[in-house]
Each structure stands twice: as structure tokens, then as C-alpha cells.
Amino acid sequence: MKTANKPAKAPAKAPKAAAKPKVAFFDFASCEGCQLQITNLGETLLDILGAIDVVEFREAISEKWDKDYDVVFIEGSIGDHHAEERLKKIRARAKVLIAYGACACTGGVNGMKNSFKLDEIREHVYGPDYKWFDSTPTKAVHQVVKVDYFINGCPVYAPEILEVVKHALRGLPYTVPDNPVCSECKLNENVCMYERGVACLGPWTKAGCNSWCVNNGNICYGCRGEVSNPSKAAQDVITKYNLKPELIKNKFDMYNKCKENDQKPGKGK
Amino acid sequence: MNQHILKKEELDAFIKKLAKRMKVVAPVAKGYDNFAFAEVTSADEIALKYVPTILPPKKYFMPVREKVLEFSADAKGFTQKPVVEYEETAIFGVHTCDLAGISCLNMVFSERPRDYNYLTRKDHLFIIGLECLSYCDEHASCALVNSHLPNGGYDLFFTDLGDKWIIHVNTQKGEDLVEGMGLPKASAADLAALEQARAAKREVFKNEIGVEAKKLPGIFAKAMKSKVWHGVGERCVSCGNCTNVCPTCYCFDMADSVGLDLRTGARTRTWDSCQFETFAKVAGNENFREERSERQRHRYFRKFSFPLDKFNRFFCTGCGRCTRTCMAKINLKETLKELAAEHN
Ligand code: SF4
Ligand code: SF4
Ligand code: SF4
Ligand code: SF4
Ligand code: SF4
Numbered sequence: 001m002k003t004a005n006k007p008a009k010a011p012a013k014a015p016k017a018a019a020k021p022k023v024a025f026f027d028f029a030s031c032e033g034c035q036l037q038i039t040n041l042g043e044t045l046l047d048i049l050g051a052i053d054v055v056e057f058r059e060a061i062s063e064k065w066d067k068d069y070d071v072v073f074i075e076g077s078i079g080d081h082h083a084e085e086r087l088k089k090i091r092a093r094a095k096v097l098i099a100y101g102a103c104a105c106t107g108g109v110n111g112m113k114n115s116f117k118l119d120e121i122r123e124h125v126y127g128p129d130y131k132w133f134d135s136t137p138t139k140a141v142h143q144v145v146k147v148d149y150f151i152n153g154c155p156v157y158a159p160e161i162l163e164v165v166k167h168a169l170r171g172l173p174y175t176v177p178d179n180p181v182c183s184e185c186k187l188n189e190n191v192c193m194y195e196r197g198v199a200c201l202g203p204w205t206k207a208g209c210n211s212w213c214v215n216n217g218n219i220c221y222g223c224r225g226e227v228s229n230p231s232k233a234a235q236d237v238i239t240k241y242n243l244k245p246e247l248i249k250n251k252f253d254m255y256n257k258c259k260e261n262d263q264k265p266g267k268g269k
Numbered sequence: 270m271n272q273h274i275l276k277k278e279e280l281d282a283f284i285k286k287l288a289k290r291m292k293v294v295a296p297v298a299k300g301y302d303n304f305a306f307a308e309v310t311s312a313d314e315i316a317l318k319y320v321p322t323i324l325p326p327k328k329y330f331m332p333v334r335e336k337v338l339e340f341s342a343d344a345k346g347f348t349q350k351p352v353v354e355y356e357e358t359a360i361f362g363v364h365t366c367d368l369a370g371i372s373c374l375n376m377v378f379s380e381r382p383r384d385y386n387y388l389t390r391k392d393h394l395f396i397i398g399l400e401c402l403s404y405c406d407e408h409a410s411c412a413l414v415n416s417h418l419p420n421g422g423y424d425l426f427f428t429d430l431g432d433k434w435i436i437h438v439n440t441q442k443g444e445d446l447v448e449g450m451g452l453p454k455a456s457a458a459d460l461a462a463l464e465q466a467r468a469a470k471r472e473v474f475k476n477e478i479g480v481e482a483k484k485l486p487g488i489f490a491k492a493m494k495s496k497v498w499h500g501v502g503e504r505c506v507s508c509g510n511c512t513n514v515c516p517t518c519y520c521f522d523m524a525d526s527v528g529l530d531l532r533t534g535a536r537t538r539t540w541d542s543c544q545f546e547t548f549a550k551v552a553g554n555e556n557f558r559e560e561r562s563e564r565q566r567h568r569y570f571r572k573f574s575f576p577l578d579k580f581n582r583f584f585c586t587g588c589g590r591c592t593r594t595c596m597a598k599i600n601l602k603e604t605l606k607e608l609a610a611e612h613n
Contacts, residue, residue, distance in 0.1 A: 044529075047529045048529065050529075051529055162529070163526070165529075166526075166527055166528075166529060166531070169529075169531060170527070170531060178545075178546060178547050179509060179542075179545045179546070179547065180506070180507065180508050180509070182508035182509065182510055182596070183508065183509045183513065183542065183545065186323070186324070186508075186509070186510050186513040186514065186594070187324075187333040187334070187513060187539075187540060189299075189305045189323045189324050189328075190323075191299050191300060191301050191303040191323070192303075192594070194596070195301045195302075195303060196301055202508070203506040203508045203596050204506070227507075227546070228546070229507075229546050230506075231505065231506035231507060231561070231597075237506065237596045237597055
């Protein structure tokens with residue numbers, strides 16, 4: 001497999017997790033839908049639970065473990081100063097950190113906040129007393145601390161959770177596929193959404209979900225984030241299928257707004 | 270070998286009898302003028318008039334994902350077991366362009382080191398061709414490469430004679446099947462009707478790009494630095510669709526995956542595409558075909574130049590799939606015409 005061009009790549013030698021590793025889950029700004037995916041693992045979940053030792057799961061065990069963590073899963077994006085500090089503290093105690101889900105990996109839908117002026121959006125959400133409520137532009141986890149593994153997707157794709165867990169247990173780097181979703185969609189022999197007259201973000205979005213949405217009759221919403229070298233020439237696609245360019249751009253901003261943090265010099269990583 | 274006859278109203282019985290002997294797959298409509306080979310058990314599920322399927326029948330010879338090896342490592346040491354999965358299958362309704370594609374793959378996978386997974390599976394596939402007497406659509410270029418006519422590579426081959434099909438029997442397996450089903454031999458009048466159908470076809474199928482096929486090697490010999498690739502490269506979105514749907518593309522990726530016990534695992538091969546950014550990237554992040562234009566050029570050379578030296582034939586069957594599927598309107602016939610115009 002080939003290496004993903006994520007700003008914070010899994011290092012060639014990812015830190016190796018211990019034999020029965022101590023694992024913790026923390027959430028930040030998210031819908032917690034990705035945690036739900038863990039329960040969708042079914043029997044595989046029991047196997048995973050046999051291989052790890054969960055010391056904290058969300059608020060359930062509430063940060064009582066006072067030693068280091070072998071593996072932490074971070075769900076959610078970072079949207080205020082308090083969250084940044086909390087994340088840095090967790091990172092300092094974690095041997096391996098996994099960004100879990102679109103919000104953590106790319107900022108996810110929370111990134112839409114960055115399409116507005118911060119104070120305007122604060123006022124809109126919190127009302128006239130908004131200054132009392134801490135808020136910062138949305139960041140993905142790697143834009144605050146170093147990330148060892150990425151599990152993309154909104155929600156995460158269960159077979160990929162398993163793959164990443166196995167890589168982490170073996171101390172091997174995991175490579176997020178950097179081909180477009182079309183590559184999997186074609187192998188699944190779906191009728192292309194464009195043939196149905198609907199715009200789909202598959203050509204610009206990282207594969208790895210086995211074209212999950214298209215298999216189920218939806219378009220790809222771009223939840224796994226943009227491929228590292230997307231084609232700039234969407235123009236032909238747009239004209240071939242008589243679409244409006246803004247349409248694609250707007251659809252893209254739903255999940256990919258935080259990418260701009262990576263591109264602004266001095267911001268993020 | 271012999272020619273036999275199947276009346277059209279008997280197709281359903283034919284498919285049903287065949288389905289009792291083995292799995293039968295045939296083109297099936299998926300809506301929006303898209304078709305795919307899928308399992309059928311009766312004739313009414315089959316799209317007899319169809320535009321080439323999304324994926325060519327190569328998916329039965331070389332599955333999109335295929336387990337090729339199982340391994341385990343424990344205190345006793347390391348063991349491995351090769352895996353070949355196959356199923357007795359009849360592929361009904363294969364057009365001549367796709368028969369040509371299968372011939373190309375047969376050559377590739379018979380080369381040493383032989384690909385036993387492919388070759389074993391091939392022995393369990395029964396191929397029933399179906400002739401096109403008119404074009405599937407405007408993207409076809411099968412006459413350019415002479416794959417609009419049957420050229421072997423099948424067990425049985427059906428040609429429409431109005432209220433019946435005349436069936437050319439090409440193998441012993443095919444002979445056994447039609448004899449077993451008691452299909453009558455074709456009469457002299459049927460053979461004359463076949464001749465007539467072919468003569469009419471010659472009037473319909475003409476070189477689709479107005480450039481003779483024998484000029485293509487010369488054109489490609491001068492095309493390495495052509496500007497055409499830049500135009501194509503600027504439009505391409507690297508979706509890989511053009512190669513995934515191509516009946517003669519065979520590149521794959523291999524990956525080992527280990528179970529949660531961290532001791533047992535399997536090796537899987539999956540179709541890959543030279544159009545992907547990652548395809549020609551090697552350790553140290555060096556990429557031998559970094560630009561989309563280089564990758565597109567490679568694809569065309571892989572169809573019209575390299576295989577000529579190695580196998581003495583084009584590896585384009587003119588099926589038109591790459592053009593139909595391209596997200597960016599990159600059109601094979603147009604690209605060939607542009608290249609030809611540049612050097613004339
Ligand atoms: S449906 Fe979407 S993902 Fe599938 S081939 Fe079409 S554009 Fe690509
Ligand atoms: S198809 Fe697109 S939106 Fe759906 S899971 Fe995959 S990347 Fe996400
Ligand atoms: S290059 Fe295009 S037209 Fe030629 S065989 Fe491949 S898919 Fe068909
Ligand atoms: S490309 Fe030619 S042989 Fe193939 S389906 Fe079309 S008309 Fe038939
Ligand atoms: S199908 Fe078109 S856009 Fe996709 S890789 Fe091929 S040439 Fe490029």
C-alpha cells in the first residue's frame with residue numbers, strides 16, 4: 001500500500017502498543033455517531049474487546065485512569081480553547097493517538113462554522129451574550145496535536161476500524177487509501193450517479209469505504225475528505241452533466257472546510 | 270465445427286436447462302442504459318440488446334477482489350496455502366469486442382510465470398458469444414481493430430437470423446451441450462442467411478476514426494511528446510474508471526491482511542489502475558508518472574503500442590467503455606483522431 005499525504009502521517013515506525021493495551025475513548029465536538037459504529041461491529045467487537053483493555057469510554061468511566069494510555073481514540077473536532085487544552089493533555093499521556101471519524105480527521109461538518117465570521121456565528125448560536133461562550137474556528141485533531149492513525153468517515157466504516165486497530169496492535173503504519181471513491185464504486189458496478197443526473201463527490205473523495213453510500217443509492221458526500229491531489233478540472237465533469245460549478249463547491253464545503261487550516265501558512269500543521 | 274439452430278421462443282428453455290448444469294450469467298439491465306453481467310435463471314431477465322456492460326466479463330476470469338493465499342505463523346512455524354476459488358459458470362451473450370478482450374487476457378496470464386488462479390478459473394468458464402449486427406452506440410470502435418467479427422475464443426456463438434439464432438459450435442464442450450439439448454443442425458438456407466447477415470453487417474461497420482489501423486503504430490511511434498496528452502491530462506480527474514472498465518486492463522495490487530489473533534491472515538489481490546496517483550509511487554515518495562498527462566499517455570500506449578511489440582496485436586477492442594465511463598468526456602476515438610491529425 002502507499003502512503004497517505006496527510007499533514008501528520010503515521011510515522012514509518014508507529015509507536016508499538018503493548019500486549020493487552022489500555023485503550024481510552026474521548027469525545028469532542030461530534031454527534032457520537034461514530035461511537036455507535038463500534039456497536040455495529042457485532043461479533044468482531046467481542047474479538048476486539050478480547051484484544052484490548054478499555055479503561056475509559058466517553059464519560060462512562062470519566063477520566064479516572066491516572067496512568068498513561070496505550071491507545072486513545074479521539075472523536076470530534078476542536079472548537080474552543082478548553083478543548084484544545086484537554087486534547088493536548090490527553091496527547092501527552094497517549095502512546096498512540098487515533099483520530100476517529102470525519103470530525104476528528106478533517107473537521108467534518110463542524111468545519112462549516114469556518115464559512116462564517118466567528119463572532120457572527122457565535123451570536124447566531126448563543127444569542128446576545130455570546131461573548132461568555134468560548135469558541136474558536138473548528139480544527140481537525142491533527143491541526144492541534146500529532147495523530148498516529150486516521151479513521152476517516154462520517155460515520156466511520158466498520159471494516160476499516162478493525163483494520164486500523166490491527167495495524168495499531170502490530171505497531172504498523174496504516175495508509176488511508178488515496179484513490180477516489182469512484183475506484184471502489186466502479187468495482188461494485190454501480191450505475192454512476194452522474195448518469196442519473198445527480199452530482200456526486202466520488203471523483204475527489206478518498207476511497208476506503210467501499211463506496212458505501214453509492215451502493216445504497218446515495219451520492220458520495222465527501223465525508224472521507226479530499227484526495228491529496230484532487231483534479232482542478234471539474235469543469236468537464238460539470239459541463240458533461242450540465243451541472244452548476246457552485247453546486248459541487250457547496251457540497252464539498254460540507255465536510256472539507258477545515259482543509260483550509262492546513263493550507264494557511266502558520267495555521268494547524 | 271457445426272452450426273446449430275435455436276428458435277427464439279426456445280431461449281428460455283435453453284437458459285433453464287443450462288442453469289441446471291451450471292451458474293449462468295448474462296447481461297442484465299440496470300437502468301439509465303447501463304448493463305451488467307449478473308446471474309440469471311430465465312431468458313426474460315436477459316438484455317439481448319445491450320450496450321457493453323459497466324464491467325466487462327473479465328470480472329469472472331479475474332475477480333475484482335480475490336483471495337490468493339492463506340497463511341499462519343505460530344510456535345510451529347510459518348505455513349501458507351495457495352487459494353484458487355472458482356465456480357462452473359456459463360457466460361451468455363458476450364459480444365465480439367469482449368471475446369477479443371478475453372483473448373488478450375488469456376495471452377497475458379499464460380505467460381510465464383503462469384497465473385494459475387486465472388487459468389484454473391478459465392477452464393471452468395463456458396463462453397457463449399452473441400453477435401452485434403448493428404452498433405451498440407456511437408462510442409464503439411470495434412471495426413477499427415477488427416473485433417466486430419467473431420474470431421474464436423468462445424464455446425458457442427449466437428448470430429440473430431430473425432426468428433432464430435444460428436449457433437457456431439467452437440469446442441467439444443459446446444458440441445456436447447448443443448447435442449445434449451438436441452438442437453437441430455443448421456440447414457443450407459440458414460447458412461446462406463448467415464452469409465447475408467454478415468454482408469449486411471459489412472455495410473454498417475466501418476472504420477470509426479477514418480485512420481487505418483495499420484497507421485496507428487507509426488502515429489504512436491511519434492506520439493511520446495505529443496501535446497494531445499497535455500490536453501487530456503488537464504481534464505482527467507484520475508478516477509481510474511477508464512481502466513477498471515477496460516476488458517484488456519489487468520493491473521492489480523496485492524495486500525496481506527492479518528486477523529485479530531495477529532497470527533493468521535490472507536493475501537488478496539484487487540484491481541488497480543495506472544491512473545491513480547499512488548500507482549507509480551515508490552518508496553521515498555518518488556512517482557514515476559506524477560502528471561495526469563503521463564498516466565493517460567501510458568494508458569493509450571498500453572493499448573496501441575506496447576502490446577504490439579509483445580503480443581503482436583492491439584489491446585484495444587473498441588468496446589467504447591472508457592469513453593462512456595469517463596467523468597471528463599475524454600473520448601478514445603477523438604484522442605486517436607487528434608494524434609493522427611498531429612502527425613499527418
Ligand atoms: S457514482 Fe460517484 S463514486 Fe460512483 S463512479 Fe459515479 S462519481 Fe464516482
Ligand atoms: S461514499 Fe462518500 S460520503 Fe459515503 S462513506 Fe464513502 S466517502 Fe463518505
Ligand atoms: S481502451 Fe477503451 S475502447 Fe479500448 S478496449 Fe479499453 S475500454 Fe474498450
Ligand atoms: S463495440 Fe462493437 S462488438 Fe462491442 S458491443 Fe459495440 S458494436 Fe458490439
Ligand atoms: S475515466 Fe476519464 S477522468 Fe477517469 S481516469 Fe480515465 S481518463 Fe481520467
